[in-house]
Amino acid sequence: MVSLQLDRVEARYGRKVIYADVSTPPLPGGSLTALVGPNAAGKSTLFRRIAGQLAGAGEVRLSGTDKASLRYMPQDTGMNAALSVYESVILSLKQGRGGWRLTEDELHAVDEILQLLKIEALAGKQLAELSGGQRQLVSIGQTLVSQPRVILLDEPTSALDLYRQYEVLEVLRAYVERTGAVAILALHDLNQVMRVCTTTIAVANGRIVATGPTLEVLRPALIRELYGIEARVETCSRGCPMMIVDGAP
Amino acid sequence: MSTQDTAIPASAAHPYHRLVLRRLVVLGGLALLLILSVAIDISVGPTQYPLADVLRTILWPGEAGVQMRVVVWDIRMPVALMAVTVGGCLSLAGAQMQTILANPLASPFTLGLSAAASFGAALAMVMGVALFPGALTLMVPANAFLLAMAASLLVFGLSSMRGVTVETIVLLGIALVFTFNALLALLQYFASEQALAAVVFWTMGSLTKATWPKVFITGAILILCTPLFARRAWALTAIRLGETRAAAMGVPVRRLRFETLMLVSLLAAVPVSFVGTIGFIGIVGPHIARLLLGEDQRFFLPGSILAGALILSATSVLSKVLLPGASLPIGIITALVGVPFFATLIFTHGRRQW
Ligand SMILES: Nc1ncnc2c1ncn2[C@@H]1O[C@H](COP(=O)(O)OP(=O)(O)OP(=O)(O)O)[C@@H](O)[C@H]1O
Ligand SMILES: [Mg+2]
Numbered sequence: 001m002v003s004l005q006l007d008r009v010e011a012r013y014g015r016k017v018i019y020a021d022v023s024t025p026p027l028p029g030g031s032l033t034a035l036v037g038p039n040a041a042g043k044s045t046l047f048r049r050i051a052g053q054l055a056g057a058g059e060v061r062l063s064g065t066d067k068a069s070l071r072y073m074p075q076d077t078g079m080n081a082a083l084s085v086y087e088s089v090i091l092s093l094k095q096g097r098g099g100w101r102l103t104e105d106e107l108h109a110v111d112e113i114l115q116l117l118k119i120e121a122l123a124g125k126q127l128a129e130l131s132g133g134q135r136q137l138v139s140i141g142q143t144l145v146s147q148p149r150v151i152l153l154d155e156p157t158s159a160l161d162l163y164r165q166y167e168v169l170e171v172l173r174a175y176v177e178r179t180g181a182v183a184i185l186a187l188h189d190l191n192q193v194m195r196v197c198t199t200t201i202a203v204a205n206g207r208i209v210a211t212g213p214t215l216e217v218l219r220p221a222l223i224r225e226l227y228g229i230e231a232r233v234e235t236c237s238r239g240c241p242m243m244i245v246d247g248a249p
Numbered sequence: 250m251s252t253q254d255t256a257i258p259a260s261a262a263h264p265y266h267r268l269v270l271r272r273l274v275v276l277g278g279l280a281l282l283l284i285l286s287v288a289i290d291i292s293v294g295p296t297q298y299p300l301a302d303v304l305r306t307i308l309w310p311g312e313a314g315v316q317m318r319v320v321v322w323d324i325r326m327p328v329a330l331m332a333v334t335v336g337g338c339l340s341l342a343g344a345q346m347q348t349i350l351a352n353p354l355a356s357p358f359t360l361g362l363s364a365a366a367s368f369g370a371a372l373a374m375v376m377g378v379a380l381f382p383g384a385l386t387l388m389v390p391a392n393a394f395l396l397a398m399a400a401s402l403l404v405f406g407l408s409s410m411r412g413v414t415v416e417t418i419v420l421l422g423i424a425l426v427f428t429f430n431a432l433l434a435l436l437q438y439f440a441s442e443q444a445l446a447a448v449v450f451w452t453m454g455s456l457t458k459a460t461w462p463k464v465f466i467t468g469a470i471l472i473l474c475t476p477l478f479a480r481r482a483w484a485l486t487a488i489r490l491g492e493t494r495a496a497a498m499g500v501p502v503r504r505l506r507f508e509t510l511m512l513v514s515l516l517a518a519v520p521v522s523f524v525g526t527i528g529f530i531g532i533v534g535p536h537i538a539r540l541l542l543g544e545d546q547r548f549f550l551p552g553s554i555l556a557g558a559l560i561l562s563a564t565s566v567l568s569k570v571l572l573p574g575a576s577l578p579i580g581i582i583t584a585l586v587g588v589p590f591f592a593t594l595i596f597t598h599g600r601r602q603w
Contacts (some may be wrong), residue, residue, distance in 0.1 A: 053496050072497040081489035082544040086265060088490065091545070094483045095498040100547050107263055123264065142494075 002029035002064035002149050004050070004182045009058035011042075011049035018045045021058070022208045027199060029064070029149070029182040032173055034197035034214065036187060038227055041203045043186040044075050047152045050184075064180075065149035068096065073143040075154035075186070077135040079127045085138050086123040089113065092142035113145045116171055132159040140168060144175065151176075151183040157192065165189075169196045190218055190243045194233070202226060215241060224249070272548045275541050279555040283333065286562040290329040291321055293569050331459035332565040332579075333558040334467035335520040339527065340534025340557020341471065342516035344549065345478060347535055348485055349506045350408060351492075354419055356531030357517030360404055361425025362397045363528070366521040368429040368436070369396035371448045375440040393522030394515070400425055401514040409503060454525040454580020456565055463523045470519050474512045475554065481505060482546035489544050527580045529587040530557050536591070560587070 003026040011019040019042060027033050035043050048054045051072035062070070071092075079088065089110050090102065114120040119137050122130070130138065136159040143151060156172070157165040173196050176183045184201070187193050193200060193214060200217040202210045204226050210217045215233070223231045223243075230246040292303045298317070306313040306321045313321070343356035357363050369392035372378045381391040403425070408418050433452070437445055478485065484505055487495040496502050517531070534557030535549075541556075542548040561579070567586060568577045 048493075051497055053493070068499070074491070074493040074497060076491070076493065079490050079494070081486070082539050083486070083489070084268075084543070086268075087543065087545050090265075091483060091486050091490070092498055095487060095500065097483075100479075100482065102265070107265055110265075124268075142490075142498075 002062070002180055002182050003027060004150055004184075005061040005063075006050070007059045007061055009049060009060060010056035011045050011054050012056050013045075013054065017206070018042050019049065019056070019206045022046075022206075024201065024208065024211050026061075026063070027182055027184065027201075029180045030176055031198035032169075032176060032196050033182070033184045033199040033201065034187050034193040035184050035201050035203065036190065036193060036218075036226070037203035037209075041226075042206050043203060044154050045206075046203065047072055047074075047154050047184070047186065050152060062150060069149040070152070071143045071146060071148035071150070072152040073139055073154055073156060075158075077132070077139045077159070079135065079139075081127055083127055084123065085119070085125050085127065085130070085141075086110065086114070088127055088138060089141050089145050093145045095146075109145055109147075113141045116144075117141050118167065133161060133164060136160060137164065137168070147179065149179065149181045151181055153183065154186045155188065156185055157187065157189070165192065172196075190223075190231075194218065194241050194243065218243070272542050276548065276551055276555065279541075279552065279559060283555055283559045283562060286559055286566060287329045287333060290332065290562055290566050290569075291325045293566055294320070294325060295574065296320070327459040327461050327464050328456045329562065329565065330464045331456050331467065331524065332562040334464055334471055335456070335524050335527065336530055336534065336558040336561025337471050337554040338467055338474075338516045338520045338557075339530040340538075340553045340560075341474065341478070341550070342513045343531025343557075344535035344538065344553035345485070345509050345513050345516075346531070348488055348544075348546075349509045350404075350418055351489070352419060353536070354532070355422075356529075356535075357397070357513070357521070358526070358528040358531050359419070359426070360422035361400045361429060362404075362514065362517045363521050363526045364426045364429035364433070365396040365400035366393035366518050367452055367526055368433045369393040370451060370522055370525075371433050371436045371440075372396075374447050374451070375436045375444045390519060390522035394518040396429075397518030397521065398511075398514045400429075401510050401517075405507060405510045409506065450578070451525040452580075453578035454527040454583070455578040456524055457576060459524070467520050467523060470515055471554070474516055475550070477512060478509075478546070478550055481508075482550065485509070486544060486546045486549075525578075525580060527561070527583055529583050529591065530561055533557075533587055533591050534560055 005026040006022055006024045008021050008023055009019060010017065010021060037043055049056055050060050051070060052067065093106055093109060114123055117137050117140060119141065122134060140156055143153065157168055160168060169192060172183060197214050200214040201208060202217055202222060210222055218233060220232055223229055228248060230249050231243050233241050233243050236242045288300055288303055292298045292300050303321060306317050310318050310322060339357060346355040346360065347353055369380065370389045373388040373392045379388045380395045404418060404421065407413055407421050437448055440448060484500040487498050487500050488502065488505065492502050535553045537556040538549055538552035542552040564579055564582045564586065568579050568582045571577060
């Protein structure tokens with residue numbers, strides 16, 4: 001079983017320390033983990049640190065896998081290279097692999113991921129011609145195509161319509177259930193978090209303020225502390241938990 | 250929908266194979282045009298030779314007349330091939346600079362590498378200063394190379410600093426161009442008449458002084474650098490998706506940038522030191538390759554080389570045809586013909602890649 005654990009991790013931009021010392025229990029694979037927190041809380045920073053793009057003391061412990069199998073999707077989906085969607089996904093798959101030739105298996109993997117995300121019709125389109133949501137879907141495709149065991153997705157649904165949000169989260173959930181991969185998703189929509197994420201990490205001001213089962217983390221007191229918003233979690237008529245926002249106190 | 254899964258047939262039918270095939274055809278077409286252009290370049294001159302005779306002399310030099318053989322092999326062929334190697338080097342240098350700096354304006358010319366090289370060469374021609382002690386016979390190219398290297402290190406140092414944007418780098422490049430041009434002017438001011446003429450001729454860019462050794466050296470550099478880039482093809486392509494994204498895919502961005510800039514200095518400095526400043530190849534060549542082939546380095550890399558070589562070769566022909574007998578310095582033609590051509594290209598092509 002794959003798992004990821006932060007052990008006294010520090011993250012900084014040059015001399016500017018964002019996280020001084022944060023730790024988590026082992027985050028299990030096989031289900032989705034949410035990373036929530038207000039703007040500028042440090043979600044993207046934590047991802048960069050885990051992905052090895054930022055300096056800092058401490059250790060990111062992976063068990064059951066290694067760094068080579070980690071993929072990180074940055075929040076910014078801007079891509080302007082003169083490449084087609086298909087080429088950009090191939091590119092992600094071929095990193096770290098030798099050879100200019102593509103095997104049938106590799107082509108199949110790319111076809112499969114495009115079908116999974118229902119963007120096979122975009123295959124021949126140029127990246128520069130994509131809409132914002134299409135860009136995000138392609139970005140997700142680039143992240144998943146190499147079958148990573150550890151996935152960090154920075155706001156994967158922020159540009160998607162209602163249907164695509166649902167689809168993508170279900171695809172991700174199915175992926176981790178099938179492969180046992182660790183997936184951490186930075187999300188702002190707490191209803192989405194409650195629907196699909198088993199575990200939630202809440203961050204604010206360079207601290208991890210809570211880690212645990214989603215429903216235990218997302219309590220009114222914490223929501224108030226994080227966002228300065230009054231909200232409650234109620235059970236809808238079909239039995240699923242919903243967050244209802246009452247307004248600023 | 251439900252039959253889709255099994256409907257991906259083996260081999261050739263896959264749309265991606267068709268795309269690859271199309272690109273290979275484009276590359277082949279560029280190569281053919283290049284060969285044609287070189288042949289025309291060799292046949293055109295003070296005395297015109299029919300293409301067929303030229304080809305025969307190239308393929309079977311033993312059977313040609315002495316005069317024909319000397320003109321084709323010793324006089325025109327070095328010039329024609331120099332256009333190919335220099336065009337290829339400069340275009341490849343521009344392509345990779347644009348790739349690693351994420352900037353369509355990056356080229357050896359616009360980022361001050363060529364100006365630095367000019368100043369270095371002039372330092373040797375005017376003052377007899379060798380920056381590389383000992384390399385007296387290679388003083389001009391050695392100086393040019395060292396200064397181009399220094400300029401590119403400066404660009405690299407700046408581009409990897411925090412908070413530096415692509416625009417800042419271009420601004421620094423322009424500042425470098427102005428600085429080295431001013432220094433060059435200063436040298437020219439103090440130069441003897443003979444040295445001045447040499448410097449002026451040099452800065453106009455000309456292929457006429459091409460010799461076989463120069464062709465071999467520039468060719469060797471192109472042949473040396475190409476596989477080094479080719480090995481990093483996937484990583485270089487990934488950099489065009491953005492630094493963070495490339496790093497997220499496991500590309501060692503900083504190291505790749507550094508290595509690429511080193512190779513680019515070599516690719517830019519050496520040709521410039523032999524033929525002087527020939528502008529715009531480093532911008533136009535990669536742009537044509539990008540329009541025709543996209544930015545997958547497996548096609549973009551050879552495409553840039555071929556496009557640059559083709560443009561300079563065609564310009565070499567033009568420089569002889571435009572004013573028969575005069576053989577205009579090629580640097581002038583690339584700017585005069587290249588710029589309007591380039592502008593048309595940009596305006597007629599709707600797609601925005603940058
Ligand atoms: N490249 C950088 N250099 C310096 N400081 C940075 C850099 N990127 C982010 N920061 C700072 O780090 C802190 C955390 O930013 P981060 O991008 O991680 O927030 P976030 O939680 O992802 O926010 P959002 O929800 O808006 O995406 C902020 O104070 C921000 O100003
Ligand atoms: Mg963020």
